[in-house]
Structure formats: C-alpha cells, structure tokens
Amino acid sequence: MIANLYETGYKDHISIKLPTEFEYKVNLNFLKRQRDNFLYQIEQEKITRIITVDGETFFVQISSHNNAYLTVKLLLSSTPTITEKHRHLIAQFISDWFDLNRDISSFYKLAKEDCLLRHLVTSNYGLRNIGIPDLFEALCWAVIGQQVNLKFAGRLKREFVESFGKSIEYNGTSYWTFPSYKKIAALSKQQLSHIKMTERKKEYIIGIAQEMANNKLTKEKLIGLGDPKLIEKELTKIHGVGPWTAHYVLMRCLRYPTVFPIDDVGLINAIKHVKKLKQKPTKQQIEELFYQWKNWEGYAAFYLWQSLY
DNA sequence: GTCCAGGATGGGT
C-alpha cells in the first residue's frame, strides 16, 4: 500500500490538446481489451490510474473533452506541492502513452491506398499506437509474453504486479503500480516461485532489474544511441532479450516508427488472416509487404494486430 | 491427447 497520499482538490487538472486523427473512444476500447489492463480502470469513459514521474506518485483520472482535449484530473499525490515540472511530466507521460505528438496523416494517406490496410484504418480510425512508456514494464511484459498465449501472459503479469507492486484503494477499487526495478533487483528467484513462469524468465526479469538498478540500462541511454539498429544490438546483449523483444521495446516504448517485431506470431497470423493465405507468410514475404509501408511499419503492425480481435 | 502460444538460449552440426 502507498501511504501518505494527499488530496489535491477536485479543481486541479491538466489539459492536453488532442491531435487530429485521434478518437478517444477507439483508444479506450483498445485499452479495455488489453490482456494487461489491470494497471488502470475504465468506467464511464474515464481512465483512472497511477502515474509515477520524478519519483512521485500521482493518482489521476483522464477523460476527453469533445475529443479535442484530454482532461487529467489530479486526485491524489504523494507530494503536497505539485510543481509545474510534475504537471509537465504527467502530460508528457500521457502524450507518450497515447502517441499524441505524432502526425499520422501521412500513414492514413498511405493506408487508404493500400488494399490490406484500408479496411483496418477505417474500422479503427483514430487509434494510436498506444505504448508502454516505462522501460522496465515494457521489457518485463515482453519477456513474460515470450512464447505463451496472451491470456496466460496477462495472468502472469497480474500476479507479478500484485506481488511486488504498490497499490491504493479508492472508492473500493484497487489501483496498482508496476513493480519498481529497484525492488525486483533485490529479489531472488525463490521469491518469484509462486509465479508460474519458467525459471529462465525469472532470471531474465531480475537481471533486467539489476541492469536498471545499477544504471547500466536506462531509456535515456538507449534513445541516446539514436540508430534503432544500434539500440537493438545493445538490447539483445541483455540475457533474455532477443530480436523479438528488442523490436517490441523499440516500437512500444522507445517509439521508433519504422521498427516492428517481424518474428511476432500474432503479426504473422494477422497477415495470414487479412491476406487470406493458406499458410503462414514467410519472413521474406513480410519484409516485402512492410517495404510498401516504409516509415510507418510500427503503425502498420499495430493496426494489423487489431485484425485479430 | 495434441498442437500452438506476442521467443530465447545453448548446444550441436
């Protein structure tokens, strides 16, 4: 439990201008059907969750105002004095989460001329490549999701969060934070024994936490490398991080628009489905396909995933 | 019971 939270006053809120080609309800529906949707609650078109920035905890409620602005109500805070920096970082986190600072008009232009994407961008109009801004969470979720079905992966993540994360109770509902890498770095494998993932995955997650705890691995350092190929090389040095995980993190956390997980089983099945193939497409076929969507590979993959629902 | 899941690793040819 998180102690010492301050009421912030109901009038305290942040306003974030929404870009064009953004439909709040479509993004909300995406969040609702995620397998790892227990880090936020959605009721009456409001998203309620904990956001941690600058070492402080903020309990916020996000809603849309005429699909033109996001209104972020600050309900509780670990600090009695919320600074402009805090507000800026919260807005930045949410903008990053929903990928608000990206002009996707040229992706839509491209997609409308494409026989595979045309239908997907119509039925999911206004959907953003919703990300995982926190690097530790993104890496853990990828590792947990390796080679197991998503429903099971979601259960493992929930068990992990509810074992090692922090929570608050608000109006009878629990809200959780993702466990901190600092806490996980200090654990032994035995302390994860109740979570039914492979022993290797437990080692991977603790190892990643330790790399982050000793400051060898940070989001800033990775982004500082610039070239996504270089970042992939750096990420795959980490035990448990292969090409798929590196691509996944580059796409959903570091937000390189050209990177997508080419080995992803879900993506392969999605392509098979939308192209009505009898067999799974080969890697070369996928490369050729995505070459047409150059500079928007991440969005193309993200929208293709939606065809699986 | 069988096969597949948002893969990665270490060992072997």
Add this chain to the structure above:
DNA sequence: ACCCATCATGGA
C-alpha cells in the same frame, strides 16, 4: 550460418 531440444503452462 542453420537446426534443434528445452523451457512451463494454459487455451483451443
């Protein structure tokens, strides 16, 4: 550079 068993469990 490719090939393969192994991991650990749940879903379909």
